[in-house]
Amino acid sequence: MEMPDKERVARVTEIIAGSPKGFDDAVKAGFARASKTLRGITGMRVVEFRVAVENAKVVEYRVRLEVIFLLER
Numbered sequence: 001m002e003m004p005d006k007e008r009v010a011r012v013t014e015i016i017a018g019s020p021k022g023f024d025d026a027v028k029a030g031f032a033r034a035s036k037t038l039r040g041i042t043g044m045r046v047v048e049f050r051v052a053v054e055n056a057k058v059v060e061y062r063v064r065l066e067v068i069f070l071l072e073r
Contacts, residue, residue, distance in 0.1 A: 009071045010042065018062040023049055026063045040070035 017030030031044060048064040 010068050011071055012066050012068050013038070014047070014064065014066055016062060016064050018052070018060045020060055023061045023063060026061045027065065030063060030065045030067075034065075034067045038067060038069045040072065041067060042070060043068045 013034075015030055015034055017026045017033065019025035019029050027044070027046060031041075034044075035041060045066040045068070046063050047066055050062040050064075051058045052060040052062065
């Protein structure tokens with residue numbers, strides 16, 4: 001296995017995002033918002049899926065995401 005030329009250190013932060021359209025849109029909304037404040041995002045992991053229900057209908061799809069980003073030197 002080839003090692004990178006320089007050391008990298010990353011951090012993981014957790015966010016929750018929601019969308020009335022579906023889980024895919026919730027993930028995209030979370031990524032779009034995280035990208036506004038975090039630089040160097042290298043990946044995300046969906047930790048949890050949930051839905052909000054009102055009057056026996058799904059009204060929002062929610063995801064809990066771990067956002068992985070590189071720390072700047």
